[in-house]
Amino acid sequence: MSKYKIAVFGLGSGQIDEAKGQQAFLLGKTIAERGHYLITGLAKGVTEYASKGAKSSGGVVIGVNPNEFENIITADICYDHTDIIINTGLGDRGRNVISVRTCHGMIIIDGSFGVLNEITNGVGENKPIVVLRNSGGVADIVETIMNKLKPDYKYFKMADSVEEAVILVEQLIKSKS
Amino acid sequence: MSKYKIAVFGLGSGQIDEAKGQQAFLLGKTIAERGHYLITGLAKGVTEYASKGAKSSGGVVIGVNPNEFENIITADICYDHTDIIINTGLGDRGRNVISVRTCHGMIIIDGSFGVLNEITNGVGENKPIVVLRNSGGVADIVETIMNKLKPDYKYFKMADSVEEAVILVEQLIKSKS
Amino acid sequence: MSKYKIAVFGLGSGQIDEAKGQQAFLLGKTIAERGHYLITGLAKGVTEYASKGAKSSGGVVIGVNPNEFENIITADICYDHTDIIINTGLGDRGRNVISVRTCHGMIIIDGSFGVLNEITNGVGENKPIVVLRNSGGVADIVETIMNKLKPDYKYFKMADSVEEAVILVEQLIKSKS
Amino acid sequence: MSKYKIAVFGLGSGQIDEAKGQQAFLLGKTIAERGHYLITGLAKGVTEYASKGAKSSGGVVIGVNPNEFENIITADICYDHTDIIINTGLGDRGRNVISVRTCHGMIIIDGSFGVLNEITNGVGENKPIVVLRNSGGVADIVETIMNKLKPDYKYFKMADSVEEAVILVEQLIKSKS
Numbered sequence: 142m143s144k145y146k147i148a149v150f151g152l153g154s155g156q157i158d159e160a161k162g163q164q165a166f167l168l169g170k171t172i173a174e175r176g177h178y179l180i181t182g183l184a185k186g187v188t189e190y191a192s193k194g195a196k197s198s199g200g201v202v203i204g205v206n207p208n209e210f211e212n213i214i215t216a217d218i219c220y221d222h223t224d225i226i227i228n229t230g231l232g233d234r235g236r237n238v239i240s241v242r243t244c245h246g247m248i249i250i251d252g253s254f255g256v257l258n259e260i261t262n263g264v265g266e267n268k269p270i271v272v273l274r275n276s277g278g279v280a281d282i283v284e285t286i287m288n289k290l291k292p293d294y295k296y297f298k299m300a301d302s303v304e305e306a307v308i309l310v311e312q313l314i315k316s317k318s
Numbered sequence: 319m320s321k322y323k324i325a326v327f328g329l330g331s332g333q334i335d336e337a338k339g340q341q342a343f344l345l346g347k348t349i350a351e352r353g354h355y356l357i358t359g360l361a362k363g364v365t366e367y368a369s370k371g372a373k374s375s376g377g378v379v380i381g382v383n384p385n386e387f388e389n390i391i392t393a394d395i396c397y398d399h400t401d402i403i404i405n406t407g408l409g410d411r412g413r414n415v416i417s418v419r420t421c422h423g424m425i426i427i428d429g430s431f432g433v434l435n436e437i438t439n440g441v442g443e444n445k446p447i448v449v450l451r452n453s454g455g456v457a458d459i460v461e462t463i464m465n466k467l468k469p470d471y472k473y474f475k476m477a478d479s480v481e482e483a484v485i486l487v488e489q490l491i492k493s494k495s
Numbered sequence: 496m497s498k499y500k501i502a503v504f505g506l507g508s509g510q511i512d513e514a515k516g517q518q519a520f521l522l523g524k525t526i527a528e529r530g531h532y533l534i535t536g537l538a539k540g541v542t543e544y545a546s547k548g549a550k551s552s553g554g555v556v557i558g559v560n561p562n563e564f565e566n567i568i569t570a571d572i573c574y575d576h577t578d579i580i581i582n583t584g585l586g587d588r589g590r591n592v593i594s595v596r597t598c599h600g601m602i603i604i605d606g607s608f609g610v611l612n613e614i615t616n617g618v619g620e621n622k623p624i625v626v627l628r629n630s631g632g633v634a635d636i637v638e639t640i641m642n643k644l645k646p647d648y649k650y651f652k653m654a655d656s657v658e659e660a661v662i663l664v665e666q667l668i669k670s671k672s
Numbered sequence: 673m674s675k676y677k678i679a680v681f682g683l684g685s686g687q688i689d690e691a692k693g694q695q696a697f698l699l700g701k702t703i704a705e706r707g708h709y710l711i712t713g714l715a716k717g718v719t720e721y722a723s724k725g726a727k728s729s730g731g732v733v734i735g736v737n738p739n740e741f742e743n744i745i746t747a748d749i750c751y752d753h754t755d756i757i758i759n760t761g762l763g764d765r766g767r768n769v770i771s772v773r774t775c776h777g778m779i780i781i782d783g784s785f786g787v788l789n790e791i792t793n794g795v796g797e798n799k800p801i802v803v804l805r806n807s808g809g810v811a812d813i814v815e816t817i818m819n820k821l822k823p824d825y826k827y828f829k830m831a832d833s834v835e836e837a838v839i840l841v842e843q844l845i846k847s848k849s
Contacts, residue, residue, distance in 0.1 A: 146756065178756060201756075203756060203758075205758075209586050209773050209797065210773070210797075225677065225709060225732075225734060225756070226774070227734075227736075227758055227770065227774050228770070228773040228774045229770055229773065230585065230586040230589060230769070230773050231415070231584065231585055231586075231589065232415075232563050232584040232585075233442055234415045234418075234438075234439050234442050234443070235412070235415050235584060235585065238408070238409075238411045238412050238415060238761070239758065239759070239760055239770070241411075242740050242741070242759040242760065242761050243757070243758050243759045253467045253468060254438050254441045254442060254467050254468055255438075255442060257434070257438050257463070257467065258435065258438035258439060258442060261411075261431050261432075261434050261435035261438055262411050262435065264431045265410055265411050265431060265432060265435060266411070266740065266741075278466075278467060279466075279467060281466065282462065282463060282466050282467075285459065285462065286434070286459060286463065289455075289456075289458065289459050290430045290431050290434065290455060290456060290459075291430060291431055323579070355579060378579075380579060380581075382581075386596050386620065386763050387596070387620075402500065402532060402555075402557060402579070403597070404557075404559075404581055404593065404597050405593070405596040405597045406593055406596065407592070407593075407596050407762065407763040407766060408761065408762055408763075408766065409740050409761040409762075412761060412762065415584070416581065416582070416583055416584075416593070419563050419564070419582040419583065419584050420580070420581050420582045443563065443564075585769070586769075587796055588769045588772075588792075588793050588796050588797070589766070589769050592762070592763075592765045592766050592769060595765075607821045607822060608792050608795045608796060608821055608822055609792075609796060611788070611792050611817070611821065612789065612792035612793060612796060615765075615785050615786075615788050615789035615792055616765050616789060618785045619764055619765050619785060619786060619789060620765070632820075632821060633820075633821060635820065636816065636817060636820050636821075639813060639816065640788070640813060640817065643809075643810075643812065643813050644784045644785055644788065644809060644810060644813075645784060645785055
């Protein structure tokens with residue numbers, strides 16, 4: 142089976158509870174176990190746990206950095222559990238352009254306007270997007286948004302579990318090629 | 319009164335009706351009459367009419383180009399009625415990063431995922447955002463999105479008319495400084 | 496005659512003497528008097544003087560900002576004498592990509608690696624480049640570089656005076672269209 | 673020893689002879705054997721051979737793409753021998769900003785204005801730069817440029833062999849931390 146670059150985007154720093162952290166960890170772990178690369182935006186919270194999960198089963202994690210240099214310390218950034226850091230120096234929204242263009246598909250757990258920005262980039266670039274149902278934040282309204290603005294978008298799915306999310310994003314990616 | 323850079327973002331090519339076109343024209347005209355610069359993303363549709371309106375009363379229109387060069391012909395681009403073209407070569411979403419960072423505030427008429435992308439950029443960059451109520455598309459769901467994801471965002475307002483939209487965005491910009 | 500966007504790039508902050516400042520001032524003034532827009536990277540030094548010159552005769556100055564926001568104070572930036580600030584948030588080299596893509600042609604007075612970066616961007620984007628002879632720094636070696644790397648580049652000229660520089664860049668721009 | 677991201681930049685498509693190709697191959701191979709990641713701009717010519725060399729000894733190659741999508745076919749791009757493609761969609765010079773910010777240091781074999789652009793980005797971002805002496809093109813004039821514009825730049829060295837180039841870039845990178 143092909144090796145894809147799968148991005149995980151989700152709720153950022155400070156606000157993440159234990160259960161959501163474990164979900165994100167399992168997501169990263171599953172992505173790695175199925176042989177894919179994990180793409181992140183180097184955020185704290187969901188992304189950090191996903192990276193830890195991917196590394197726990199020997200995956201390769203690529204973090205797209207809003208900063209010009211590695212190891213610039215800012216409130217929302219976590220450089221841990223990452224193999225390869227891509228320094229963009231384009232700021233948060235500029236970084237999102239690169240991370241979304243780079244991934245073959247993305248999986249969303251919770252999140253606010255930053256994640257919605259990544260979703261809008263994804264639709265614009267025709268990327269597969271899978272959202273973990275009931276994970277909170279943008280996950281609770283993404284279907285409303287899709288139904289209103291682009292009901293015919295073929296590369297969007299809701300998933301009921303982490304495992305299903307990975308399977309669905311794989312299928313959507315495959316369906317494009 | 320200060321001269322601001324006010325962006326107009328809205329429904330793109332092909333789908334715009336006469337009434338919406340006139341609304342966009344009036345919006346551009348009002349922005350220019352009140353002494354502001356009009357920032358656009360050089361899209362067809364709403365943006366094109368707004369630029370025409372601004373030029374009709376001697377305004378200055380600055381268009382932020384997704385393409386590397388001027389006058390590259392693509393389906394959604396209109397270079398007319400524009401004084402100064404900023405060539406980014408960053409593609410559609412990359413261009414949105416620059417146009418949103420550049421404006422002091424933005425006014426939305428209708429629009430789909432491209433406009434929602436500009437709104438999410440705007441929230442991320444702390445920009446004043448005014449949406450014309452009942453103008454369709456994203457305008458119909460933006461309050462739902464705001465209430466869910468960032469109910470405390472101080473720089474967001476709905477407007478009932480073009481004139482009110484310009485006044486409100488001016489007030490929000492002033493309130494930041 | 497057509498209105499062009501002409502960039503002035505040159506030696507940055509702190510090191511500029513009175514004579515070079517007056518040369519840069521005259522360059523900006525001449526660009527404005529001939530009806531063109533002045534594009535800058537908002538640097539101190541040569542650029543600052545050129546902007547002042549352009550404004551002294553009613554020109555329009557567009558400054559391309561490496562920072563995400565206006566009025567972020569950094570050592571090398573000057574926001575004065577500028578009509579329209581384009582905020583890129585792409586950092587110094589990212590900003591250079593946008594300012595070079597945006598201009599129709601560029602004029603160089605002195606400068607170091609930052610200006611050489613702008614020249615290499617210019618050659619890559621096929622932009623007319625005019626360098627003021629004997630203005631120091633990169634101006635003293637640019638012919639050597641051109642002869643070695645791209646002797647057939649059609650849009651490069653050395654100028655012996657500010658007036659000649661503006662005439663030459665106009666001619667090169669016209670020759671492309 | 674630390675794992676670095678080392679970029680190889682050099683002469684592009686079409687013009688590369690067998691000897692230079694083997695030199696580039698050996699360079700990529702040596703980088704991989706010493707445990708480093710190879711960063712490229714996905715160009716044909718030198719970069720392509722270096723990637724092949726890195727893969728020949730099990731290295732990891734990361735290619736920074738000027739295009740928005742993978743596998744867009746353009747004259748100068750080669751996607752082969754690359755593990756992870758970072759899609760920027762920023763065009764050639766925009767891509768150079770990201771590849772240079774991402775690498776810890778760079779090694780140059782021959783090249784024209786595109787490579788000189790990467791060198792100027794590197795100096796601006798304070799990156800170690802090692803140039804293979806007598807490899808042609810920009811390699812023949814880079815010392816002249818450095819002596820004129822930035823004689824005190826601490827992170828620049830000429831190397832007499834591929835092996836020396838890798839050792840020198842490692843030392844320069846280490847000297848920064």
